[in-house]
Amino acid sequence: LGNQLLNPTKIAVDAMGGDQAPSAVVQGAVLATRELGIPIALVGNPEAIERGLAGQSYNRDLLTVHPATQVAEMSDPPIEVIRKKKDASIRVALDLVKRGEVQGVVSAGNSGATMALGVVVLGKLPGVERPALGAILPSPHTPTLVIDVGANVDCSASQLIQFAIMAEPLARYTMKRLNPRIGLLSIGEEESKGNELVHQTFEGLKKTPLNFIGNVEGRDLFSGKVDVIVCDGFVWNICLKLSEGLAEALGQMLKEEIQQAGMVSKLGYQLLKPAFKRFTKRVDYAEEGGVPLLGVNGVVVISHGASGPKAIMNAVRVARQAVENRIIDRVLDSLNRHEPFYRKTKHLRFWDSFRKKTG
């Protein structure tokens, strides 16, 4: 603890990343210094950062600004960012981690570019085929970690098994689950249910010492009966957007019913509004802050693109937690212990890992 006080964890924040960047991101960084006392390196266009800081009260000792002349836009293919934007804010932030000037980085920007640059700048942990991204879902019960949500498409069974191996320490040390229950997303609980990929992955996970509880279904994302759900990023992305569309459609249909129902219903809606508001806040998983990217050699927390100041602050908290829990060491340790259960990558062919995404 004494050592930590002398060298407190410092986190780089990509000021230019996110739908509301830089202003909301800068505000979130200020919040993190003020509420959590975490030293922050804000990376990006210095003028834009200064405008964001203007009028905010903060401790200047806890906040440094690091210039970067370029921005990885949301629409930029990761490979273009790597090739042509050597001074992108996210890259400069990752360089700070690489050089040991900060211990972790937070970005709400282009997540594909962040994942790819994470590999380029920090490297993959030995044996990792593809880095994977998790997300912690809101639930009326205990929250569940889903991996991969980072659009890793066409995963092999070996890759999915590795995702589980990397997610296990995160569930154990960050989510404080004693013996994390790991499930495989499929279309039925029986071992026979699923596609070829699920069958092969089931076969492989069964042999590991992980606490693999078998197949789980879509509804178990919210049932609290499993701690980690492993799935292909393609399936997850469709599920996620379907959920968003469903929530929106439900909201609209409910609104129409209320409007058609006349004064009494409208009064009822007004009375319920505060409950609706708290509910919306509760199910907004962007508020969680984010989850560290697994498989790269450094703490990289990817936040939702829509992150507001509070979500950014929470992401900084997640990053500090990951540093203090030594999550990278623990992921490495889990990879080493479970090495017999996945195909070890001999040649790290980085380009393979996101070729598909860049078409």
Next chain:
Amino acid sequence: LGNQLLNPTKIAVDAMGGDQAPSAVVQGAVLATRELGIPIALVGNPEAIERGLAGQSYNRDLLTVHPATQVAEMSDPPIEVIRKKKDASIRVALDLVKRGEVQGVVSAGNSGATMALGVVVLGKLPGVERPALGAILPSPHTPTLVIDVGANVDCSASQLIQFAIMAEPLARYTMKRLNPRIGLLSIGEEESKGNELVHQTFEGLKKTPLNFIGNVEGRDLFSGKVDVIVCDGFVWNICLKLSEGLAEALGQMLKEEIQQAGMVSKLGYQLLKPAFKRFTKRVDYAEEGGVPLLGVNGVVVISHGASGPKAIMNAVRVARQAVENRIIDRVLDSLNRHEPFYRKTKHLRFWDSFRKKTG
């Protein structure tokens, strides 16, 4: 029309299929005779059917009972039903179609068994690799047809293309869309987005004369911007169960918020209850009745397992519509016209089509 009055479409209803069978199914059949004037053949255990009919008023000329001694249970693997339950009610009902005693069948029972037996008893249309099942989703805009929702896992591109070809006439003649817009479920609209299967299917659909609008995302299931969405049954099943779980979790969290909020919110909820109820009814796609199975040589309407009397009645209406719209001829015609665009199955290897599901 004169001919139709002399030989009205008669529909067989699998009295033993569904969570609420036989009573709700028998009630639904009675409703169909009374409200729609459709002659019904009720198939199943005669005593159970008679108990269901007791106390109901109906026109005996419109309702016949056909005995069957066995039931395809929800948990029965389709292959077991085919091998060991030759007198299952669904099979007897399909035999009635085969013999021309009825023009279509409705079942809310084991859908895998119904699909497999549909192929065994009625045969596949020439060139069809796998029969596929569609579902019409509720939406604040125009409803969308999704295909496949029948848990066809590990589909090939050729199969997905065939699903689109078979669904097109359904959208055109049943849903009355002039030039149905066909979309492919993926993780982004650009052609480069998706997994290998999506890339191949996109490539193939682009070449057909179908009105293919490209990739669509999960949210487009409710956006009304596409008439038919093609996807792998594995992905759909996960999406479906996730939606159910999500709706349930949202409902529970909202309830908790309302309860914690005190009297005013509770009053608001009471005032809103009628709107909530109509809303629930509107989003309950089981009410739609069902959609005809595509690719088999006969009208087979598969209803949601939870179907109540009204849903069964609606399914009977869907079956009659399919008969009157000559949907089987139109699917056959679409298959013939689009033959250059899918791999024609030379040897109809039926077992292949559901080997995966039976493990």
